[in-house]
Amino acid sequence: MRRGILSFIVLIFTFPIAITSQIDLAGRYTHAEFDTAKQNDLIFRLESDLFFKNNEYFSDYTQGYTLPGFTLRPELVYYAGKRLRFAAGANLIQFFGEDGLFDVKPVISAQLRASDKFYVILGALKGNIHHGLIEPVYDPDNQYLRPVENGLQFLFNSRRFNFDAWIDWEQFISWGDTLPERFTAGFTGNVVLTNEENKVQVNMPVQLLANHQSGQISDFNDDTYSMLNSVLGLRAGFNTGSGFIRKVWLDGYYLGFSQFSGSQDLGFDSGYALYPVTGINYKYGQLMLGYWYADNFYSLKGNNEFMSISDYKEGVYSQYRNMGTVKATFNRSFMNDQIKLNVCFNIYYDFPSSQFDYSYGLSLIYTPEFRIINLISH
Numbered sequence: 001m002r003r004g005i006l007s008f009i010v011l012i013f014t015f016p017i018a019i020t021s022q023i024d025l026a027g028r029y030t031h032a033e034f035d036t037a038k039q040n041d042l043i044f045r046l047e048s049d050l051f052f053k054n055n056e057y058f059s060d061y062t063q064g065y066t067l068p069g070f071t072l073r074p075e076l077v078y079y080a081g082k083r084l085r086f087a088a089g090a091n092l093i094q095f096f097g098e099d100g101l102f103d104v105k106p107v108i109s110a111q112l113r114a115s116d117k118f119y120v121i122l123g124a125l126k127g128n129i130h131h132g133l134i135e136p137v138y139d140p141d142n143q144y145l146r147p148v149e150n151g152l153q154f155l156f157n158s159r160r161f162n163f164d165a166w167i168d169w170e171q172f173i174s175w176g177d178t179l180p181e182r183f184t185a186g187f188t189g190n191v192v193l194t195n196e197e198n199k200v201q202v203n204m205p206v207q208l209l210a211n212h213q214s215g216q217i218s219d220f221n222d223d224t225y226s227m228l229n230s231v232l233g234l235r236a237g238f239n240t241g242s243g244f245i246r247k248v249w250l251d252g253y254y255l256g257f258s259q260f261s262g263s264q265d266l267g268f269d270s271g272y273a274l275y276p277v278t279g280i281n282y283k284y285g286q287l288m289l290g291y292w293y294a295d296n297f298y299s300l301k302g303n304n305e306f307m308s309i310s311d312y313k314e315g316v317y318s319q320y321r322n323m324g325t326v327k328a329t330f331n332r333s334f335m336n337d338q339i340k341l342n343v344c345f346n347i348y349y350d351f352p353s354s355q356f357d358y359s360y361g362l363s364l365i366y367t368p369e370f371r372i373i374n375l376i377s378h
Contacts (some may be wrong), residue, residue, distance in 0.1 A: 022132075022134045022251060022253075022277070023135070023286060023288060023344075024286055025342075027285075027333075027340050027363070027365075028140075028340070028342050028363050028365065029340075030047040030049065030073075030367055031130050032045060032367070032369070034085060034111060035079075038079045038371075040079060040080070040081065040374050040375050041078070041371050041373075041374050042076065042078050042374075043076070043077040043078070043079075043369050043371050044076060044077075044369065044370050045075045045077050045087075045089075045368075045369040046073070046366070046369070047071070047075075047365075048070065048071065048365065048366045048367070049071045049365045050070045050365075051071075051144060051362065052068045052362045053066070053068075053141060053359065053360075053361035053363075054359060054361065055067075055359040056358050056359060057305065058355065059355045059357055060310050061304050061305060061307055061310050062304035062305055062311050062312065067095065067144050068095060068097075069093065069095035070093070070094060071093045071144070071147055072091075072093075073089060073090070073091045073107060075087045075088065076088055076372075077369075083112060083113045084110065084111070084113070085113075086109070086111075087111075088106075088107070088108050089106075089107045090106055091105045091107050091148050093144070105148045107148060108124060109122065109123035110122050117156055117157055118154070119155040120152075120153070120154055121154075121155070122153075123150060124150055125149040125152075125153045125166055126155070127148070127153075127168065128140075128143040128146070128147060128149065129143050131164055132164070132188050132207075133188060133207055133301075134231060135302065135303050135306070136255060136273065136292070137207060137229045137231060137299050137301065137302045138299075138301045139301065139302055139303040139304075142301065151169045152167050153167075154166070159196070160191065160192050161192065162189065163187065163189035164187070164188045164189075165186070165187045166185070166187075167184070167185045167186075168184045169183045170184060173215045173217060176217075176219070177215075177217070177218035177219075178218065178219055179215075179218060179220055180215045181213070181218070182211075182212070182213045184209065184210065184211050184212075184301070185208075185209075185212075186209045187208040188206070188208075189206045189207075190203050190204070190205045190206070191204045191206075199238060199239050201236070201237045202237075204234055204235070205232075206231065207229075207230070207233075208231075209228070209229045210228045211225070211226070211228075211300045212225070212227075213226075213262075214226070223262060223264045224261070225259060226259070226261045227257070227258065227262070227298075227300055228256075228257070228258045229256065229299045230256040230258075231255050231256075232254045233251060235249065235250075236249065237249035244282055244283050245283075246281045246282060250276075250277075250278045251276070251277045251278070252274075252275070253274070253275040253276075253277070254272065254273075254274060255274075255297065256270075256271075256272050257271045257273075257296070257297050258270045259298075266298055267296075267317055268296040268308070270296065271294065271296030271297045271298065272295055272296075272297065273292065273293060276290060276291055277289065277291075278290070279327075284331055285329035285330045285343075286329050287327075288328070290325045291323075291324055291325075292322070292323040292324070292325060293320070293322055294320065295319060295320055296319055297321065305323070305357060306323070307321075308320075308321055321350070322350070322351040322352060323348060323349060324348075325348055327344070327346050328344070328345045329342065329343065329345075330344075337367075338366065339364075339366050340363075340367075341362075341364055341365075342362070342363040343360075343362050345358070345359075346360070
């Protein structure tokens, strides 16, 4: 055990980086915020993302894989006044070397600006990494593996408090189907505990993610389950100014897992984890360092590096997980954020087994939009 910890310390000084659980993924965001200045405009918008993500995982808990490819999402967007926005298009994704053409999914949404602070989205959600869930609960690779979420979403943002509440309806059933009903419901919120002018900022994040699979009107052989992950955190950050180092911070997270019902035999029905993390924000990204301790932890959507059971090897189970994590990002943007470059590097070091896993990725995002016509002035 001591030898494993010493090896991890050596790794930290070998790579000029530090870590965290909540790395800022804004460099990969594609969703366009509601713009009241575009009322009555009909717009063509394109979201494109060229990406390469390589996961070199060798542990017993999950297998490594590579995600090389690109996504395209052409949309027609119409602002019906200052309070309503409609969008219709398609999401196309292609992994390099894959036979056949794109995997195509329709993308249709309506967004209501109920007030300056409160929004409602119906249809295609502001989803995946935009929810801001931490990696043990939601793997950022889902941005490529399941890029479209559909359902209902509520967004609120004020100076002291913000939240994102949503339901993602993943599988619909009708009478006599042989598939189960499946959906995910989530909540991410943040309470600001200090004033804006303070150099030291303190926040309290809260996150919930519930997964449900069942169905009364269909006949299926799959497992039924209802699971909940909860996260309660405390974040403290010191703003250093506008130099190369912008912020120094320390976060702490308590995570819970509960399986309320179902036939999935995980070997346990509840558990928890602790995730203290620290790091810096520099001019072009973040450097982060953290420690993961888990007692019977599981998340259906999270990165399986953090779990107590394997997702591919039967019988692999560790009640307690002790792991160090290291993360680094580099971000650049051009053309008023229409072009964004994101580079990431992650380390996962399991102390008991002295297992060293890592991943790295590159993403180039281009999100141009063009006004076609203003339907009132023409």
